[in-house]
Amino acid sequence: MAHHQQAPEPTIDDDIRAVTITGPDGMTARLTNHGARLMSLTVPDRSGRMTDVVLGKDDPHDYVADDTLMGAIVGRHANRIRGARFTLAGHEYRLTANEGPNSNHSQPNGYEHRNWTIPETGGSSATFALDSPNMDQGFPGRFRIQVRYALIGGGLRLTVRGVCDETTVANLTTHTYWNLNGEGAGDILGHRLRIPSTRYYPTDSQFIPLADPAISVAGTPMDFRDSAVIGERLRDGQRHNDRQIAIARGYNHAFPIDGSGLRILAETIGERSGIRMTMYANAPAVLLYTAGFLNDVPGKRGHRYGPSAGLCLEPGFVPNAVNRTDCDRDCDRDHAKPVLPAGTEYRLDVLYRFD
Template sequence: MTARLTNHGARLMSLTMPDGNGKPVDVVLGKDDPHDYATDDTLMGAIVGRNANRIQGARFTLDGREYQLTANEGANSNHSQPNGYEHRNWTILETGDSFVRFGLDSPDMDQGFLGRFRVSVRYALIEQGLTITVRGVCNATIVANLTTHTYWNLNGEGSGDILGHQLHIPADRFYSTDEQFIPLPGPAGRVDGTPMDFRRLVSIGERLRVGALKDDQQLAIARGYNHAFPIDGTAERRLKLMAEAVGERSGVRMTMYADAPTVLLYTAGFLDDVPGKNGHRYGPSAGLCLEPGFVPNAINRTDCPRPVLPAGQEYQLNILYRFG
């Protein structure tokens, strides 16, 4: 197994391994040349921060102080863009045969967030797997919600869509959203009898067909999936199964563990003829993202874990991928 990375956005550019027949397959969507990420607005392979996903109204209140962020998606803030971590040149702190560690110094009021946030991310190849270890500390109490925005296609990047992939997410609840992908008020709904039920390994396309038959508006809004699934037990800050996916043609199986409270499933419904590796063009459902983190807009909610990091306390996000 081999990985390629770039310090531009601390991105995973490729991950290549044998498929079921021993043929090398690159399972990560991306670019051939690191410089091409400078114009990428899809966050391929990037570490996203300070806050991944959406904040409603691009504003929040923390410790009695109201903060106004840049509204880059209608009235909302999404992925802390347009000045997100995905377009920063991270410092290369350490390298080895099987790992690299990047660092970023995010100054006070960067992106509208209080405090100087010093963060690092370490990618390491291990036997039959990959780990992503994120650490950070700030001199003020801040919002801290980072994630990886890697697009996976376990049949190989550029091989077509991922609708034939089988997917398992061990969640019995999910958050419905409005048309701007802000989770609706109230508790997460049950997945029973909905296209959101991935409690057993099932084809993504099969679930979408069920949704089409039911005229499911959640799927129509997202052109597939762009939904958060809370995972029970992750408040214990230990690695827990978040998702499992299998490429139906390659036989490659990926199992993801993380210590985040939620995983967001995005099936890339809004990719539109994006230039990729090897002359490939990526369209809708060319990959799927599994983003461990907090519920979108959690900083403005009181009914779920909030991404608040007290001053001087270490931020941690640990992700483990196992392949077979």
């Protein structure tokens, strides 16, 4: 009697795909549906040499074991929620505490380790889609999301759209690590950075903003109103025993950005490549993370990523904003809290310009 071996159960690896898109000016981006991630982005440096400015992996399957969120779309709520709980319409929702008592990046079951579908790809753009069911990660409502990457002349446009059938919390972000000298080209401490914000949110030792309103950047290592070298600002903070710099091993801080709509949140320049990236977004704040906790992470082409190998510029809401009760002027702005009413479209627009 013949014995037929049972087919193995499909694994998450079976559905992982990579796609490449090309812009009208020759820029290319490689993407994967595992986390709707940006795997690479090649842009010309000052001499015209195409340079990959994104930290990542060579093989999309290698992201399954990644715990650094490289290139990923993070959700349903990026960054931290104190106590892994929040109250909405009088009901308390409890999340998984994955970082001490707090929730960070909606892990361990984050969107960065889901295989998104690919409803559209070809030419200069690709779209990924995810259907997040009711009470997924502990959040109410079925949340249907689409993420579109499109290369345009001199830039990359990222569009995130979502609709939920119940009022929910929605704070998605992109967690790309940038090195404008090229991934694997050392640290970003020589990069110049400008963040057009007069204020920032100091944090406690768990990287949750203090209950007080945002404070002035003047006279602090957080002052990037005028373009400044990141490493010089860090060394200033270290010389003065700045507690904020010490606990974050650099920067892990949110800066509220005045205004509304698509506007500049940050601008950074690779000191060796000459590549300048200007990031525009419609988010109320940008979180600057200089990767102080990267530790010998395997990357592309045999490179290993250590502290400050890249910097993240995360557009979105201030961490723990859903639980904030202070009277900072930002609280009067539309969408100061990441609460998405039922049937209302969630919109995050990000534009990266390179020159």
